Amino acid sequence: DSGVTQTPKHLITATGQRVTLRCSPRSGDLSVYWYQQSLDQGLQFLIQYYNGEERAKGNILERFSAQQFPDLHSELNLSSLELGDSALYFCASSVPGRPAQFFGPGTRLTVL
């Protein structure tokens, strides 16, 4: 158990819908990262937040957005969902100045 929690574990929804994935980092970690793991691709970095501010952006679609709240939990919002958005979404967190990232258990999103 890495100490990073993600909810929900599974999510099934329909095309066109909007969902919110939630992540709580390990106690003391200020950075939160979101990754997407699709069937035919490796782990793809989406976005990073540090202490409430966006720090880095990867291959995140405009239909996706994220935020980090004052209590440091983060939410990833996915809207106008398409079949291709079906994937495993991981959140990771890290301590300032220490590069290793600790991954949560993931949320499996299925878009029907």
Next chain:
Amino acid sequence: ILNVEQSPQSLHVQEGDSTNFTCSFPSSNFYALHWYRWETAKSPEALFVMTLNGDEKKKGRISATLNTKEGYSYLYIKGSQPEDSATYLCALEYGNKLVFGAGTILRVKS
């Protein structure tokens, strides 16, 4: 963005065999190289973070080396055990992001 190649794609070995796999990259324009171990139905777990001054890292039966001049990192597992079965991911850290390779799937048969 750097392209991270991992080989082989998958590997089947017998319990007790030693094995190694490769992470290769075209240039050393990154901050650090990470190795992660990802067991089925679990989340990726950090094994090593290797900075460019390239010391060998070791944790029990697993060790890793980094050769920035030649553009590769090796992960070695000595005396493989069934519990070593997992996908081993390599990632390059640059900026504030990790760029992952596709991974090497290791299956250890008892």
